[in-house]
Amino acid sequence: MYKVAIIDDDMIIRKGLTHTIPWAELGCRVVGTASNGNKGLELIAAERPQIIITDIRMPFMDGLQMSQIVREQYPESKVIFLTGYGEFEYVQEALKLRVFDYILKPVDSKHLCEKITEIKRELEKEYTLQRQIKEGLPYLRGTYLKKLLIGEASAVGTEGERESLGIHLEDSQVAVLIVKIDDYHSGAILTRYKEKELYHFCMLNICEELLRQYFHGYIYFENDDRMVMFINHDVPKSELQAKVGSFAEKLRTTIELYLKSTVTVGQGNVYQGLESLSEAYADADSVLNLRLVRGKNRVLTTHDRLEGSEETVNTTEIRERQDLLVAKAKMGLLEETYEVIFEIEQELVHSGIDSLEQAQFIGVETIAFLFQEMKEWREHYEERISEAYKSIFKAEIIEDIFEVLRGLFGDLIGFMKSKKMNTRKKTVELAVEYMNGRYSDHELTLNEVAKEVFVSATYLSLLFKRELKTNFNKVLLDIRMTKAIELFTQEDYKSFEISEKVGFNNPQYFSVCFKKYTGYSPSEYRKR
Numbered sequence: 001m002y003k004v005a006i007i008d009d010d011m012i013i014r015k016g017l018t019h020t021i022p023w024a025e026l027g028c029r030v031v032g033t034a035s036n037g038n039k040g041l042e043l044i045a046a047e048r049p050q051i052i053i054t055d056i057r058m059p060f061m062d063g064l065q066m067s068q069i070v071r072e073q074y075p076e077s078k079v080i081f082l083t084g085y086g087e088f089e090y091v092q093e094a095l096k097l098r099v100f101d102y103i104l105k106p107v108d109s110k111h112l113c114e115k116i117t118e119i120k121r122e123l124e125k126e127y128t129l130q131r132q133i134k135e136g137l138p139y140l141r142g143t144y145l146k147k148l149l150i151g152e153a154s155a156v157g158t159e160g161e162r163e164s165l166g167i168h169l170e171d172s173q174v175a176v177l178i179v180k181i182d183d184y185h186s187g188a189i190l191t192r193y194k195e196k197e198l199y200h201f202c203m204l205n206i207c208e209e210l211l212r213q214y215f216h217g218y219i220y221f222e223n224d225d226r227m228v229m230f231i232n233h234d235v236p237k238s239e240l241q242a243k244v245g246s247f248a249e250k251l252r253t254t255i256e257l258y259l260k261s262t263v264t265v266g267q268g269n270v271y272q273g274l275e276s277l278s279e280a281y282a283d284a285d286s287v288l289n290l291r292l293v294r295g296k297n298r299v300l301t302t303h304d305r306l307e308g309s310e311e312t313v314n315t316t317e318i319r320e321r322q323d324l325l326v327a328k329a330k331m332g333l334l335e336e337t338y339e340v341i342f343e344i345e346q347e348l349v350h351s352g353i354d355s356l357e358q359a360q361f362i363g364v365e366t367i368a369f370l371f372q373e374m375k376e377w378r379e380h381y382e383e384r385i386s387e388a389y390k391s392i393f394k395a396e397i398i399e400d401i402f403e404v405l406r407g408l409f410g411d412l413i414g415f416m417k418s419k420k421m422n423t424r425k426k427t428v429e430l431a432v433e434y435m436n437g438r439y440s441d442h443e444l445t446l447n448e449v450a451k452e453v454f455v456s457a458t459y460l461s462l463l464f465k466r467e468l469k470t471n472f473n474k475v476l477l478d479i480r481m482t483k484a485i486e487l488f489t490q491e492d493y494k495s496f497e498i499s500e501k502v503g504f505n506n507p508q509y510f511s512v513c514f515k516k517y518t519g520y521s522p523s524e525y526r527k528r
Contacts, residue, residue, distance in 0.1 A: 037061025
């Protein structure tokens with residue numbers, strides 16, 4: 001409810017206004033009355049009423065004098081003057097003071113209620129405007145600081161603008177931190193916090209609280225995933241550099257602990273004077289670019305710049321390693337493939353590359369080279385390739401790009417080995433199936449079986465060893481002996497007849513093999 005103060009030297013008027021006006025219905029309450037301007041100021045100072053109803057002519061201090069003080073000290077309060085017919089010269093003075101309105105005595109209750117309603121509307125407009133200004137102040141402050149930091153505004157001659165924005169700077173040591181929210185666009189943060197505004201609110205609270213504990217400074221969000229912290233502190237340069245480093249690490253660990261997300265902080269050098277703000281910002285921005293090669297969830301400083309970096313990517317060297325990588329992958333050499341991927345990654349890291357787009361292009365180009373040379377596998381891996389491309393374009397650091405490559409190449413080599421394993425297994429199965437149908441031919445050879453399954457005899461021999469852990473002759477002997485045992489138990493065949501039926505043209509040799517295989521001679525086995 002709005003507070004109302006009634007100030008008049010006439011007690012009857014004070015009581016009448018207090019008790020005859022339906023204040024509660026108007027959304028107001030009378031917080032006190034006073035009989036003159038001096039007591040009125042005491043009441044106003046104690047209660048801070050939004051609406052003041054006062055007589056113009058009073059003893060000790062009249063309404064005009066009191067209103068002058070109110071306007072200076074309590075500009076948010078609205079004043080209604082009560083005046084008589086013969087006091088228009090006072091009304092003219094009141095209008096100069098820009099009071100809200102005046103009412104002639106005797107006071108008409110309905111007319112006063114209308115004026116109170118008008119005041120309420122005016123106050124609500126002002127409160128709305130103040131709220132909008134307050135809500136927009138962080139944005140306006142951030143816009144100004146951004147201009148200041150990137151050199152579009154000068155620190156000299158803008159004291160009035162800074163004052164209106166609540167920014168107080170000293171011409172002392174300055175430093176800038178840029179805080180990059182890791183994996184902001186991955187969806188994990190929005191899943192946890194539902195609304196990005198909530199996450200930003202929580203992060204801003206943590207950062208402002210920590211900043212107050214360490215330094216004088218200001219914070220603003222440059223964009224959704226990047227916050228800028230400007231530090232203005234009057235201590236020696238080397239001391240401030242060390243303190244800023246400790247603060248940056250504290251900031252990183254606190255955000256990880258309480259928000260369950262990570263940030264990378266770019267810490268530039270400390271500079272002297274407000275005129276160096278743009279240099280301090282450029283320094284922090286340049287350092288943060290090292291995130292591409294140094295990785296996430298850390299504090300980066302100028303010491304992280306790579307000494308002896310070439311500052312350019314050796315595209316010829318990269319291309320040669322890409323060719324080698326494809327060759328290793330085609331041969332199914334997983335560990336050697338990983339080694340070449342690591343070599344390409346290190347080539348980029350030590351080149352001092354600072355372009356994420358260039359690093360992403362090299363990652364995509366590597367995948368394209370692979371499937372250009374291995375077209376037979378592309379149709380089986382179309383969806384996985386598309387997934388890898390998307391992951392590379394979402395990556396923010398070199399480590400993430402090459403982690404995608406390691407995953408893709410590892411999956412492909414495993415897929416190829418599985419396919420080849422299935423092919424080898426199928427070849428052996430076909431070979432054994434053919435041998436089961438031709439075991440009675442005593443001239444059956446490895447060459448014949450290999451020809452039947454469309455491989456060389458040497459390769460088929462290797463497949464038997466790899467898949468069955470044995471050789472062709474042992475497999476053929478197993479087939480023949482198994483069939484011989486079956487014939488001995490099911491039919492009344494003579495030994496030499498069984499010998500011929502299972503592919504032996506020498507009965508004596510058959511007997512030797514049978515005894516070696518079963519532990520019994522053919523005659524002994526029949527008597528069992």
